[in-house]
Amino acid sequence: MGIKSKAASVTFDHVTKIYGEHVTAVDDVSFVVEAGKLVTLLGPSGCGKTTTLRMIAGLEMANTGRVLIGDQDVTILPATDRDVSMVFQSYALFPHMTVGENVAYGLNVSGMAKDEAKSRAEDGLKLVGLSGYGARLPSELSGGQQQRVAVARALVLEPQVLLFDEPLSNLDAKLRRQVREEIRDIQKNLGLTAVYVTHDQEEALAVSDRIIVMNNAVIAQEGTPRDLYEKPADLFVADFIGDANLVDVQIKSVSGELAEVEMASLQLSLPHRGLKSGAAHAAIRPESFLVSTDQSSEGISGTIGKAVYLGNHMEYLITTDLGDLFVVASDVVNTISPQTGVKVTLASHGVTLVGN
């Protein structure tokens, strides 16, 4: 295979982007994407993640702050002069060129000999599993194939950084899973630096080395998928990632690493994560509840509102003193029907204290 990696890091140093006069799209954001890693920018629409990506590409220029790729300050360098390529949400395949011409485009631009560009393009297509499709027009391919052409077109340039702008949002669910795994495999095998934008938290958890969660133009939290899932920094992150149940709790006392917490009728010991005594929240993962139909057992009383069978697991909505809880149970044999009274307790994991 002719495609190698020239992976470089990406550094944002107090970057701010303001559109027009008043719309702050990105507000004093700093982060580092290490070379060879795939980092996801995750957040709801309008949070500034796409603007951040476009500033890495050079399609938008920062108003203040610095952008570095590797050691080079690229803050005012236009897209053309940056060694970065991008996979667009709409794929942006050139409709008047064949698939082969599309993939070879960047190589031709950089002045590579026609023959070599052609064979490199063929390598690229092979990498994404589309050998032999070079002579077709983009409109003659399916959505998933077009998407892979867009990936190949970006890959063959061996960019220092590869950017993905919601690349899977136009694909169906099954294809989405398959293509995201392919992207991740290629990225890992070639050791590419990749920055990936999505609003789908599952997709982010699946492909990322690290995730940067953005909200309202600032970074809400960054960390590994596990960090974000298990130790959300605030209510927004806890809610956005993994559909956590957020319940009100009282911290009674703090000693050492642990805090004594009162949650309805339950008494719990949880890592305090810097919180003091008083009112707080707990984020509870849906799979961290234990549900028992035995009314005499310990736990919080509740009633099953809805029960949905999903093949490999059950989803319940349980009405309790803590509010409506969204619960996932792995037992699909002994299912509980709606209106049944239950007792709910907590597993030893998946419960986290979260400040406001």
Add this chain to the structure above:
Amino acid sequence: MNRTVLLWLVVGWIGVLILPWYVIEDGFWGLEWVLDGYPFDTDYGPTWAHLLEGEKVWLAPIPLFLLLPFLTGGRIKSDPLYSKILIVSGLGGLSYIVIQGFIVGIAGWEYTSLELLFGPLGQKQYGLGYGAILVSAAFLFFTTQGIAARGAVNGDVFVVSSIGFIVAIVGAFIFFPVSQILISALQDNEGVYSLGVFLEKFTDKKIWGLDCLYSTVGCGAAWNSLFLAITVGATTTALGLVFALVATRSGFKYRKVLRALTILPIITPPFVIGLSIILLFGLSGIMTQFFGDVFGIQPTRWVYGLPGIWIAQMLAYTPIAFLVMIGVVEGISPSMEEAAQTLRADRWKTFTTVSLPLMRPGLANAFLIGFIESMADFGNPLVLGGNFDVLSTEIFFAIVGAQNDQGMAAVLAFVLLCFTLTAFYAQRRWLGKKSYTTVTGKGDGGTHALLPNRLRWPIYTVAFSWTGFTIVVYCMILFGGFVNTWGLDHTFTFKHYITAFSVNWTDGGLQWTGAAWDSFWTTISIATISAPLTAAVGLLTAYILVRQTFTGKDLFEFGTMLSFAIPGTVIGVSYILAFNVPPIELTGTGAILVLCFVFRNMPVGVRAGVAAMSQLDKSLDEASLTLGANSWYTFRKIVLPLLRPAIIAALVYSFVRAMTAISAVIFLVSAEYDMATSYIIGRVENNDYGLAIAYCTVLIFVMLAAVLVFQGLVGERKMGRREPEKTITPASAKAI
């Protein structure tokens, strides 16, 4: 050193060291000057030769400004000095050339105050020549590179240079001449500035009178023009849409033929349609005589005035509306219509709620073009106007008529400008900020929805009737060239063609003995030169307007669209006023005709480009940029190929306009460069209708050939959309 800077340094120094600084009277390309005393003859010398002889010392600073960019050698773009040096050199040099050009003229100092200050100069200078053009270009591009290096428009040299280039040429060839004529609006005949004179002319009854509402006297020219333009704009847009729909969304078998037919009227000099209308509906016209004989209707002069002009302008401008509409109608992604149909919309609902709203930019553009064309049209009102005064002809008569009142012409032009600019802004407001992007980077299959049934038959009826009428009009033109004298002696003859286009084989070879050949070849070459230039300038401007954001963009757009709103008569006069004297001396040359056509027709290229480009997804450009292509490469390889329909429209239209234009041309032709249209008008004035019509017929066929060649060259947009599936007709069903 930066390669682009080096390139323009070389160009600049060629301008200083090798080429003559001043314009050469006998023509540069004759190259006689090379053997005739170059370099030390005062008429032909490059800058250094003038200076060595101690003449024209005011040119001395120019080479100094051209030395400055050498200092950028070894500096990188982000170095603040790099941009500063280039801007000082470029802006300084350019300003100096302009200033010295205006203060030293053919009689020495141009301003008496300078003469009082410095004493008589004793020397003179002529218009700027090729040397000066190259040096000015070099200075211009140093400036733009300096500005780009400071980070303007993301530091994109190509975009900044394009903006700079267009601003410079639009300034020199639109704003400068128009300002000359507007200045004369405020002057009385002795050249003294006076607001009273302006107001007196502005409130003239000939402009704003409303007598036609309550008496038999005609209304003011302004009201007439306005009413005519709105009517023509609306009707041509409707007809253009009808033809576009028939051409793209009907199962009609011969729709390609229909397409070809609608091209006919634009390849026709406008006054020919006027003449043909007279041959049909005039006092001794065929239709008039027919109705008189059969129904006993008394012949009247009804066609002279609003009805005649309206019909003629509809014939002339419907195809332009069609060309605008077809790009838009084709550009609508079929998946939009398919989406609507899957949302339970039937064909009628789909058409009215999706297809038609998506065509709004096209409709607005078509109306705008029709409105302004009608306002500026000169040929048809001249032939058919009767007592119906419109602004464009009034301007002409104010200048060439007995009054010879430049001020009045300028005031009339001002009124006209207000109308067209108002229309322009109303259009933009109406369009709003909705996104009409329909060609996305995602390839899409699918076919256009066919027309709903309840629309199909009305549309067919209109399209076919109009086509039939057009065919009749053209038959009149064809026929008129072969009869002895129209209306009197209808015997068949070739004599008009022989007079105009005879050739002789003699010992000396082929001799073009016909009377029309001179003007014919001039017209062809001028049109051929100006068409690609117009298309290039127009599309480049469109690209900047649609794809780039920069400070002052609104002003830029206004400037590039301005010439659209100026009628040809005014442009013609303003060019004579502005380019008769240094620093830009162009009257009597072919260049003035080319420039006139480029800047008169540029907005059509811009419009076509803007309409087509706003339907191209911006991520296509961005993809190209992130793949390492610069914006120049992106423009060539991505934007232009996807704009082929717009390119066709721009090329065809500017070529044809250059061949058929009359209003501006009539002021600018010279003995050496006579154009076909002005020659024909001359024949018409001598009542030599036969020869005039014969010549027109030949022009029509030449332009038709040109259109076909252009279409062949540019080709169809390669989109990979499937052809509409062939519907099984009853005939083929039977065959199975």
